[in-house]
Amino acid sequence: MSFIRQADPSTSCAETTYIHKSVPPGSVFPAQRFVSGTDLLHHGPQPYNADGYKQSGFNGTASHAFQNFYSTDSYAESHFNEATYSPAISNISQQNSQSLSDNQTSDLEVEFDEDEMRLKLQELEHALLDDGDEIFSDFSGSIIDEWNDSIKKNNEWTNTMKDIMSPNSPKESSPESSLCCLDSNNGEARHPKQLLFDCAEAISECSIDEAQSIITELRQKVAIQGDPSQRIAAYLVEGLAAAIQSSGKGIYRALRCKEAPTLYQLSAMQILFEICPCFRLGFMAANYAILEACKGEEVVHIIDFDINQGSQYITLIQFLRNHSNMPRLLRITGVDDPESVHRAVGGLKVVGQRLEKLAEDCEVPFEFRAVAANTEDVTPGMLDCRPGEALIVNFAFLLHHLPDESVSIVNQRDQLLRMVKGLQPKLVTLVEQDANTNTTPFLARFREVYDYYSALFDSLDATLPRESPDRMNVERQCLAREIVNILACEGPDRVERYEVAGKWRARMTMAGFVPSPFSSSVIDGIRSLLKSYCDKYRFEKVHDGLHFGWGDKTLVFSSAWQ
Numbered sequence: 001m002s003f004i005r006q007a008d009p010s011t012s013c014a015e016t017t018y019i020h021k022s023v024p025p026g027s028v029f030p031a032q033r034f035v036s037g038t039d040l041l042h043h044g045p046q047p048y049n050a051d052g053y054k055q056s057g058f059n060g061t062a063s064h065a066f067q068n069f070y071s072t073d074s075y076a077e078s079h080f081n082e083a084t085y086s087p088a089i090s091n092i093s094q095q096n097s098q099s100l101s102d103n104q105t106s107d108l109e110v111e112f113d114e115d116e117m118r119l120k121l122q123e124l125e126h127a128l129l130d131d132g133d134e135i136f137s138d139f140s141g142s143i144i145d146e147w148n149d150s151i152k153k154n155n156e157w158t159n160t161m162k163d164i165m166s167p168n169s170p171k172e173s174s175p176e177s178s179l180c181c182l183d184s185n186n187g188e189a190r191h192p193k194q195l196l197f198d199c200a201e202a203i204s205e206c207s208i209d210e211a212q213s214i215i216t217e218l219r220q221k222v223a224i225q226g227d228p229s230q231r232i233a234a235y236l237v238e239g240l241a242a243a244i245q246s247s248g249k250g251i252y253r254a255l256r257c258k259e260a261p262t263l264y265q266l267s268a269m270q271i272l273f274e275i276c277p278c279f280r281l282g283f284m285a286a287n288y289a290i291l292e293a294c295k296g297e298e299v300v301h302i303i304d305f306d307i308n309q310g311s312q313y314i315t316l317i318q319f320l321r322n323h324s325n326m327p328r329l330l331r332i333t334g335v336d337d338p339e340s341v342h343r344a345v346g347g348l349k350v351v352g353q354r355l356e357k358l359a360e361d362c363e364v365p366f367e368f369r370a371v372a373a374n375t376e377d378v379t380p381g382m383l384d385c386r387p388g389e390a391l392i393v394n395f396a397f398l399l400h401h402l403p404d405e406s407v408s409i410v411n412q413r414d415q416l417l418r419m420v421k422g423l424q425p426k427l428v429t430l431v432e433q434d435a436n437t438n439t440t441p442f443l444a445r446f447r448e449v450y451d452y453y454s455a456l457f458d459s460l461d462a463t464l465p466r467e468s469p470d471r472m473n474v475e476r477q478c479l480a481r482e483i484v485n486i487l488a489c490e491g492p493d494r495v496e497r498y499e500v501a502g503k504w505r506a507r508m509t510m511a512g513f514v515p516s517p518f519s520s521s522v523i524d525g526i527r528s529l530l531k532s533y534c535d536k537y538r539f540e541k542v543h544d545g546l547h548f549g550w551g552d553k554t555l556v557f558s559s560a561w562q
């Protein structure tokens with residue numbers, strides 16, 4: 001399907017702006033998922049409601065940080081203080097281009113052994129985990145790494161941000177901007193999509209002057225308040241600009257989409273999970289697999305390595321209140337980095353207190369334990385697993401953040417899976433984005449980002465109006481943050497390393513797990529609930545996993561393992 005189009009409000013799925021309708025009769029899915037009203041402080045944020053989330057709630061560091069992304073002075077001060085701006089070197093010159101070429105030559109000699117090792121690791125990965133990815137030449141991968149290394153060493157390149165972050169960058173302007181541009185060579189109009197791919201190709205070939213020229217042209221043609229094709233183009237432009245300036249790491253750290261603005265509001269990431277059915281149904285499928293694993297168990301212990309605001313377990317505890325086979329004790333161990341544990345808003349201890357209060361009100365015997373540690377530092381002894389309990393491990397949108405064999409010989413991704421297998425869990429649930437942004441070379445990665453996020457941006461038209469402040473903040477703080485990291489970061493700095501479902505199946509199998517198929521009642525329930533949404537949302541069962549998507553593009557998949 002084509003994503004470069006004007007959305008017609010008269011025919012768009014945006015007419016159905018609800019999140020979901022009443023639950024179909026006889027469905028096993030409850031209609032209410034969160035508590036509300038005066039119990040909000042005790043139980044957690046309310047389910048998403050557009051009227052309840054005003055823009056002021058998102059005017060913290062993250063939102064301003066991305067606005068600074070378009071502001072020349074503030075952005076240069078915060079992310080490029082290692083170089084002082086000088087108008088004399090603000091423009092890319094032929095001398096700079098020659099300097100880049102010289103740096104590439106010397107770096108290639110120094111970095112050869114590391115590149116050779118990386119290529120060998122990628123060849124091994126393709127042999128073991130082949131999922132039909134395209135095989136590209138060695139040149140594509142190695143030259144981008146060398147080019148990125150060289151521009152990091154050249155401070156004069158940094159100063160060009162003054163030109164790139166010009167006042168004409170995509171601000172919240174009118175979406176009526178022209179969508180086509182003339183090709184200077186033959187006079188033919190070039191669509192923004194073509195310009196984006198031309199720019200990405202220029203970057204992959206180290207044609208920096210050409211890439212910057214295209215970026216300048218694109219910034220006049222896209223708007224973050226336009227239709228979905230304009231919105232995705234606006235953020236992709238900035239991702240490509242950050243790739244040129246090697247500024248992705250600073251931008252990614254500045255945008256904190258997982259932090260809630262107040263005790264009474266959801267973080268931007270949690271709002272994304274609420275307004276996009278693909279994410280929400282992915283969580284729901286995991287919850288129902290967990291519920292089935294609870295049957296007949298006296299004590300159930302759930303370990304979550306990325307619990308966020310605990311919204312998934314608010315739903316689970318409410319389910320257990322009406323569950324005939326409720327366990328005698330539900331234990332949840334939440335793992336998060338040490339800094340987050342004591343955070344006043346959304347910290348791990350606050351999450352635990354909310355869940356404890358909700359469990360008390362629902363008369364569900366409950367125990368919460370916080371583990372203040374980075375995921376890669378967790379050991380079995382820190383998790384307090386006890387004999388006789390049914391152990392369940394939940395991986396929801398976490399594993400893709402861990403580096404694998406293509407980044408480091410340590411391979412934290414598979415190492416964690418093997419450690420969990422050693423705990424002998426009754427069930428492991430896995431929810432992830434279905435995309436390939438891990439080992440693909442830059443140009444193929446750009447194509448994957450375009451296809452995936454175009455579908456995601458397009459799907460948001462079905463749930464929120466384009467002028468919604470909440471939608472704008474989700475796009476800025478979450479989606480744009482991911483786009484910049486995928487396009488403008490390399491090595492350990494690139495942490496948004498999604499993999500396709502087939503590759504995750506291979507990883508789980510090699511770690512010793514076997515699939516645990518979803519029951520027919522769960523599948524029927526999800527299929528019934530999906531009817532409450534725009535008919536462009538789709539759902540299918542593939543290899544014992546459940547895939548959720550928009551149009552012909554799968555966005556999220558959920559699977560269960562033993």
